[in-house]
Amino acid sequence: MPKNTLDAIDRKIIDCLQSDGRMSNQELSERVGLSPSPCLRRVRQLEADGTITHYVALVDPDKVGLAVTAFVRVRLDQQDDRHLEDFETAVASFPEVMECYLMTGEADYQLRILVASLTQFEDFLRHRLTRVKGVANVTTSFALRPVIYKTSVPTLEPHI
Template structure:
């Protein structure tokens, strides 16, 4: 469900996407509010689920995850029980960092990070291909990240 955000709320969200560690004082100054109303608005956005969390952006290569693969998954058939079991396996695999249900020729698109090609091969062949209901997979590898974790275009 989409909420109608006013100009100030959009400015708060834009500022927090740029710098999530910004203090309430800094945020209030950036959006032109006093501190108490600013904090109330941020808390309301959190309670409404518009702000779903805060996190740090980590350079995956610096922590040893050299490979990024996009894995297209086709399921055998759309049996609710097998689909649920598949999704549970996806949720439990730490190296699958995104999963999207898709329209088109395949059913799911997974973003997978791995330490090396050998590690990715193990994740794919010993893991994803053995997940319940999987008919087949096709993998593509990122050669260069051009844009990642861009702020959502919330502005007016």
């Protein structure tokens, strides 16, 4: 595993950009204690090495009519590479799937689904997800409300 080479300034840059990705380089440089040119070089390096992967606008699902969050555990009938790849390709094409994780334990995958209603979820489940070849079992839990929701990854100094 590659050694983490982020220093304190890189971590400050990441923290600032995670809280406001539209921040100007001038404001960012002031917040992290660098002049603008070295600050911009650092940001470009973090982008080039893949530490910063892209910039997005975070949207409130309720404001766009997506009131139902479902967590779906999926078990496949076979877990060989071909079946895993086929499932992953299929679910990547479903816009309702916000996250998909290959898991250990009782389920092979855990999905986070956003939809407008229970009716829309039923349609997604019956007519799309369970029709993916190899799906053997599906178990769903519905979120009542978010308690903690973060989009920023922690940038704490790793403990060795």
